[in-house]
Amino acid sequence: MSIKQNLQDIKSKIPEQVTLVAVSKTKPNSDILEAYHAGQRVFGENKIQEMAEKHEALPKDISWHMIGHVQRNKVKYMASFVSLIHGVDSFKLLKEINKQAKKESRVIDCLLQIKIAEEDSKFGMTKADAINLLESEVFKELQNVCITGVMGMATFTDDENQVSAEFNKLKTIFDDLKPLHHNLKIISMGMSGDYELAINNGSNMIRVGSSIFGERNY
Numbered sequence: 034m035s036i037k038q039n040l041q042d043i044k045s046k047i048p049e050q051v052t053l054v055a056v057s058k059t060k061p062n063s064d065i066l067e068a069y070h071a072g073q074r075v076f077g078e079n080k081i082q083e084m085a086e087k088h089e090a091l092p093k094d095i096s097w098h099m100i101g102h103v104q105r106n107k108v109k110y111m112a113s114f115v116s117l118i119h120g121v122d123s124f125k126l127l128k129e130i131n132k133q134a135k136k137e138s139r140v141i142d143c144l145l146q147i148k149i150a151e152e153d154s155k156f157g158m159t160k161a162d163a164i165n166l167l168e169s170e171v172f173k174e175l176q177n178v179c180i181t182g183v184m185g186m187a188t189f190t191d192d193e194n195q196v197s198a199e200f201n202k203l204k205t206i207f208d209d210l211k212p213l214h215h216n217l218k219i220i221s222m223g224m225s226g227d228y229e230l231a232i233n234n235g236s237n238m239i240r241v242g243s244s245i246f247g248e249r250n251y
């Protein structure tokens with residue numbers, strides 16, 4: 034199937050209020066343009082350098098989401114244009130994003146990445162970390178970042194019960210955090226293999242790559 038057909042297929046399966054982030058990492062600009070001409074405007078990348086190059090070359094009405102792990106020393110390369118950073122997993126990183134956003138006179142929207150998977154390899158904060166951050170005085174003084182939600186990745190397994198339970202955990206954490214910070218509205222969870230389970234558990238932003246663009250060759 035073509036990229037356009039894949040997009041239409043996914044769009045037809047998801048509710049309107051769910052934002053589809055087309056994950057274009059490793060894929061050429063021609064693929065991104067094909068999706069763009071089919072109406073897609075939100076794209077996700079996991080490497081800052083690659084995202085910056087694509088931003089430079091492609092139409093300026095694309096919203097670029099950084100979905101990968103962020104190294105603090107590279108935040109400056111995306112601060113002028115990134116529209117949402119999904120993987121904020123430490124206070125230090127958030128402070129650096131604030132600093133770079135300030136230089137650009139911007140407010141950058143961020144999601145707190147919460148660790149929901151059992152696997153050790155997945156990055157993320159605990160619920161307690163997130164509460165500490167949202168309640169701290171230092172956070173309240175950061176004028177150039179806005180925490181708009183949470184992000185999580187489930188364990189890579191065929192066990193749907195486990196994946197469902199992990200997504201449900203993120204939804205519950207979101208519900209618990211919301212009274213502390215009224216800007217929270219996004220729950221970013223679900224990828225090609227599990228976005229329907231994620232939506233059933235409350236996701237309103239899915240990050241889908243291979244089901245749109247095909248398998249990646251690294």
Ligand SMILES: *Cc1c(COP(=O)(O)O)cnc(C)c1O
Binds near residue numbers: 058100226
């Ligand atoms: C690559 C990636 C995705 C998309 O994965 P697919 O299985 O290709 O849909 C989603 N989220 C993150 C954080 C990723 O790195």
